[in-house]
Amino acid sequence: MIAIWYAVVSFMLIIYIVLDGRNFGAGMLQWFVAKTPEERRQVIAAIGPLWTWHEVWLLGFGGTLIAIFPRLMASAFAGYYLALFLILWCLILRGVSLEVGGHINDRLWQTYWDFIFVCSNFLLAILFGAAAGNVARGVPLNAEGNFSMAFFTDFNVRGYVGLLDWYTVSIAILAAVMLAAHGAIYLTLKTEGPVHDRSEKYAKYLWTAVVPIGLAILVESRFVRPDLPGHGWSNPFWWLGLIVTVVSIIALVSGLTTRNELRAFVGSNFLLVGLLATGAAAIFPVMLHSTLAPENSLTAYAVAVGPSSLRLASFWWPIGFALAVFYFIYISRRYAGKVSVQRDTQGFY
Amino acid sequence: MNSIFTDPGFWHRLQFGFTIVYHYLFPQLTMGLAWFLVYWKWRALRTGDDKYNQAVRFWAKIFGLNFAVGVVTGIPMEFQFGTNWADFSKYAGGVVGQTLAMEGMFAFFLESAFVGALIWGEKRLGPRGHFAAAIAVAVGSWISGYFILVTNSFMQNPVGYQIEPNGSLSIASMSAYLLNPWAFVQFAHNQLAAVVTGSFVVAAIGAFYALRGLHPVQARLYLRAGTFVGLIASLLVAFPTGDAQAKMVGHHQPVTLAAMEGKFEGGPMAPVALIGQPNVAAQRLDNPIEVPGALSFLAYGHFGSFVHGLNDFPKDAWPDNIELLYYSFHLMITLGTLFIVLMGFATLQNLRGRLESSRLLLWILMLAFPYPYIANTLGWMTAELGRQPWLIYGLFHTRDGYSKVVSNGDAIFTLIGFTGLYFVIGLLFLGLTGREIGKGPKEPAVATIISEPEREAVLV
Numbered sequence: 001m002i003a004i005w006y007a008v009v010s011f012m013l014i015i016y017i018v019l020d021g022r023n024f025g026a027g028m029l030q031w032f033v034a035k036t037p038e039e040r041r042q043v044i045a046a047i048g049p050l051w052t053w054h055e056v057w058l059l060g061f062g063g064t065l066i067a068i069f070p071r072l073m074a075s076a077f078a079g080y081y082l083a084l085f086l087i088l089w090c091l092i093l094r095g096v097s098l099e100v101g102g103h104i105n106d107r108l109w110q111t112y113w114d115f116i117f118v119c120s121n122f123l124l125a126i127l128f129g130a131a132a133g134n135v136a137r138g139v140p141l142n143a144e145g146n147f148s149m150a151f152f153t154d155f156n157v158r159g160y161v162g163l164l165d166w167y168t169v170s171i172a173i174l175a176a177v178m179l180a181a182h183g184a185i186y187l188t189l190k191t192e193g194p195v196h197d198r199s200e201k202y203a204k205y206l207w208t209a210v211v212p213i214g215l216a217i218l219v220e221s222r223f224v225r226p227d228l229p230g231h232g233w234s235n236p237f238w239w240l241g242l243i244v245t246v247v248s249i250i251a252l253v254s255g256l257t258t259r260n261e262l263r264a265f266v267g268s269n270f271l272l273v274g275l276l277a278t279g280a281a282a283i284f285p286v287m288l289h290s291t292l293a294p295e296n297s298l299t300a301y302a303v304a305v306g307p308s309s310l311r312l313a314s315f316w317w318p319i320g321f322a323l324a325v326f327y328f329i330y331i332s333r334r335y336a337g338k339v340s341v342q343r344d345t346q347g348f349y
Numbered sequence: 350m351n352s353i354f355t356d357p358g359f360w361h362r363l364q365f366g367f368t369i370v371y372h373y374l375f376p377q378l379t380m381g382l383a384w385f386l387v388y389w390k391w392r393a394l395r396t397g398d399d400k401y402n403q404a405v406r407f408w409a410k411i412f413g414l415n416f417a418v419g420v421v422t423g424i425p426m427e428f429q430f431g432t433n434w435a436d437f438s439k440y441a442g443g444v445v446g447q448t449l450a451m452e453g454m455f456a457f458f459l460e461s462a463f464v465g466a467l468i469w470g471e472k473r474l475g476p477r478g479h480f481a482a483a484i485a486v487a488v489g490s491w492i493s494g495y496f497i498l499v500t501n502s503f504m505q506n507p508v509g510y511q512i513e514p515n516g517s518l519s520i521a522s523m524s525a526y527l528l529n530p531w532a533f534v535q536f537a538h539n540q541l542a543a544v545v546t547g548s549f550v551v552a553a554i555g556a557f558y559a560l561r562g563l564h565p566v567q568a569r570l571y572l573r574a575g576t577f578v579g580l581i582a583s584l585l586v587a588f589p590t591g592d593a594q595a596k597m598v599g600h601h602q603p604v605t606l607a608a609m610e611g612k613f614e615g616g617p618m619a620p621v622a623l624i625g626q627p628n629v630a631a632q633r634l635d636n637p638i639e640v641p642g643a644l645s646f647l648a649y650g651h652f653g654s655f656v657h658g659l660n661d662f663p664k665d666a667w668p669d670n671i672e673l674l675y676y677s678f679h680l681m682i683t684l685g686t687l688f689i690v691l692m693g694f695a696t697l698q699n700l701r702g703r704l705e706s707s708r709l710l711l712w713i714l715m716l717a718f719p720y721p722y723i724a725n726t727l728g729w730m731t732a733e734l735g736r737q738p739w740l741i742y743g744l745f746h747t748r749d750g751y752s753k754v755v756s757n758g759d760a761i762f763t764l765i766g767f768t769g770l771y772f773v774i775g776l777l778f779l780g781l782t783g784r785e786i787g788k789g790p791k792e793p794a795v796a797t798i799i800s801e802p803e804r805e806a807v808l809v
């Protein structure tokens with residue numbers, strides 16, 4: 001039961017990262033793939049109507065996390081206090097820049113908000129990457145299952161670690177490059193003209209860059225967490241994640257080389273799903289690893305709510321998720337195809 | 350060193366209070382305005398009169414700005430349950446987490462999936478699809494309100510829970526939790542108050558255009574809809590919902606009712622103070638002008654009913670800011686009464702066909718729009734200050750709920766950050782909303798629905 005809920009909660013976060021990752025990536029690349037104001041509006045139009053839909057998956061994840069693993073949520077969020085607020089502020093700036101930029105048809109105004117937009121998306125990718133790195137590496141949990149962490153301490157990966165060290169920074173870089181590549185694929189699918197051509201080029205470069213960084217991180221991870229993948233070998237989700245990853249890589253590469261945009265896009269999405277699922281299955285049942293003492297680690301079993309709350313949640317959650325899938329299909333159909341600046345704007349000017 | 354400023358609880362409360370009050374300025378408008386959009390879109394479909402579509406297009410822009418700020422300021426609210434109120438989440442997450450998650454799954458997904466369609470998608474969706482999107486957004490925002498109010502109602506009147514062996518709470522009865530009687534009353538009261546905000550804003554912009562002599566057709570539409578809905582909603586906010594809410598407080602939290610009224614000595618024939626300043630040190634109301642027996646009657650149905658005073662309760666059960674609670678409650682009531690008078694008079698003038706010609710009334714309507722925001726905020730301050738010193742009434746103290754691992758420095762830093770960021774967002778919001786109001790509704794139809802073959806061509 002708890003293992004299923006762990007999968008559900010991980011799955012919600014993975015959906016969020018895959019969906020909003022498109023926006024982070026496309027947003028980061030806006031200045032590189034779009035040179036004129038019209039082209040930049042094209043990038044915004046590819047994201048604009050859907051960004052709230054993507055962002056609420058974070059709320060869906062957060063809510064499910066409090067409902068199912070309240071003690072983990074409390075301990076992790078309080079421990080990551082400053083980092084989480086940086087993420088929240090970047091999310092606020094990203095949303096604001098996306099919304100207000102289109103309101104005034106003025107070169108300076110839009111340049112300014114596009115700048116905020118690019119920076120906040122970049123920072124979000126870095127911060128989420130560092131957060132993922134922290135989950136993989138572990139945090140200085142004490143015997144009460146609490147921790148409080150500085151941004152950085154001695155940049156080492158054991159003992160009283162900080163948010164940033166050489167390992168989490170390398171994962172943050174991987175996240176930024178990979179999400180940029182993911183966003184480039186999304187823009188290739190959604191846009192036409194010069195933005196499309198540049199995105200296609202960037203997608204190839206960036207996905208190529210992912211390979212050495214990813215391999216380096218695999219090596220680093222062997223050193224940082226020699227105990228991983230833990231129970232992964234015997235966990236069907238771990239194998240499933242691995243298979244999805246491999247198939248997605250094939251789809252992505254073949255999509256990129258044959259210029260099949262949809263195949264590359266599907267490959268890119270499922271590659272993120274596969275990698276994150278493999279990671280989530282590898283650390284299970286530990287949800288937050290302690291760098292101080294392994295026995296302080298918080299396992300899913302220790303931080304879950306009581307059985308009555310779990311049972312009740314398993315009644316309503318599938319209904320809510322089925323509805324979400326229904327909206328998802330509706331949205332994919334409605335917003336299928338290329339965007340046009342003329343049609344997909346709020347029409348403020 | 351033992352001052353309020355060294356108490357971490359103070360900073361966590363201040364930050365949560367500030368961010369929630371600021372956040373709620375936006376949803377209260379969208380929850381009210383959503384039904385205006387649904388109504389106008391429906392009228393547009395029924396009558397084919399394009400003035401309704403123009404109204405929807407104009408208000409959808411205002412709605413979109415509010416919705417966006419509501420989303421970005423709302424995400425920190427959920428996260429602060431963990432960051433700032435970790436000990437509360439550990440204790441009660443098994444209960445309140447359910448509704449927070451349900452809000453995400455049942456309300457936010459619905460709203461956010463369709464809000465893009467409502468604001469950006471008229472040309473893609475066509476009139477019926479656009480109408481459906483308006484309904485989806487309105488329903489979604491009200492469902493969201495319900496789940497949040499169930500969460501709050503649990504904190505006011507905990508029901509349907511059980512205590513686990515490890516001391517934390519979990520749900521014993523989902524139906525008892527979701528159907529908390531407190532939640533029904535609070536939902537009705539709160540949602541109607543949101544409609545009051547929506548209708549005042551609609552009426553204010555109508556009054557502005559009427560005074561300016563701009564967009565006469567639209568101005569008339571906004572003024573009529575705004576004042577009529579404003580009157581009905583203002584009346585319903587006071588009675589029966591506000592009345593029921595106060596009775597509920599009197600029943601479940603008698604000490605809170607005493608503090609709201611600044612009443613120190615209990616007794617029958619309890620008065621309502623129209624004017625008076627609570628003097629907690631001297632334990633009396635200074636300069637009172639009172640209606641004898643009114644509180645007894647309002648709270649318990651008889652003039653002779655006994656109403657408890659604060660002195661009937663131990664001091665550690667008193668709300669910890671009686672003065673602010675008293676003023677919040679009393680100013681809310683005063684404003685609510687003025688709303689009924691103003692909208693009643695405006696509706697009367699409307700029926701006599703004099704609404705647009707009475708310039709003084711238009712001026713008042715134009716300038717009145719901030720007051721429902723203030724009244725809504727005061728209502729929430731009454732609810733939340735009244736609940737103190739409890740975080741979950743009778744079960745869990747506020748001082749036990751904040752995150753012990755977060756230092757005061759971190760809490761102050763994030764409070765400063767929010768203050769700066771929200772100040773900038775406020776400026777942007779006001780500036781851009783003012784700009785849209787200045788540009789006004791586009792009267793000749795500019796948006797044309799693209800034909801089916803054309804759309805096919807684009808989609809392929």
